[in-house]
Amino acid sequence: MTRRRRFLTAVASGTILGLAGCNSETFGPSERQLDARRTALQERNDAVVRMVTPDNTFEPATVTIGVGERVGWINDSEWGHTVTAYEDGIPDEAVFFTTGEYDTERAARDAWPDGDLEVGETYEHTFEVAGEYDYFCVPHEDEMVGTVIVKDE
Template structure:
């Protein structure tokens, strides 16, 4: 088989797999999407008692991790992976990738305290993947 025939055959074999790598969420499955380096939207407003769902509609893993210092007094810490602090979430991510939300998966948190709740994606924080949930009474 010559080079061109091989490339043509390999290219057609790979086409059916391409769709398997894409996220399978639709817009109605989540409130906040996760693209390659951003939460969409970055700022989201809800009322006390509302649950927010993040959906990874991108092609690589992400986390949702609260900045402890950016939570209102009395607010519960939240992080994909169920960690109890920002440091614990960072350490687990560095150790074994814990807290990773795979493409097509979701993470949800219910907000019980009014105020601004800052959060970020651990592996993409340096690229500006941060967000804020604004919770009102």
């Protein structure tokens, strides 16, 4: 084998091995990892909402739970999304909720894109007060809105 061929073989082998070391986690979780996260989320929560594209929606858009129960959200989308309560869309006695753990709707809006859930990330919230809770995704508010109905059982 000539010196040039040995060099090219070594370069090609190194490139192949280097690429083989790449995994899907570099570009986000694999479908198998997402399935495991969805399953774990379902086991820990009373309702699960998925954030999906290309329509930028919460699925389901409305969930109904009892007081003291928890909802989990998972980003199954290719873009970052938030879960942000409308301050005037939750019961007066209720605790405001948002990804990023901001204290107000304004703070969550101002901090965006901080507070985004990236692909495969989750968020959970326990609802202690009966009533309707309207929420939205900060960057996709025109189409991405949802409601949690909490019943006093």
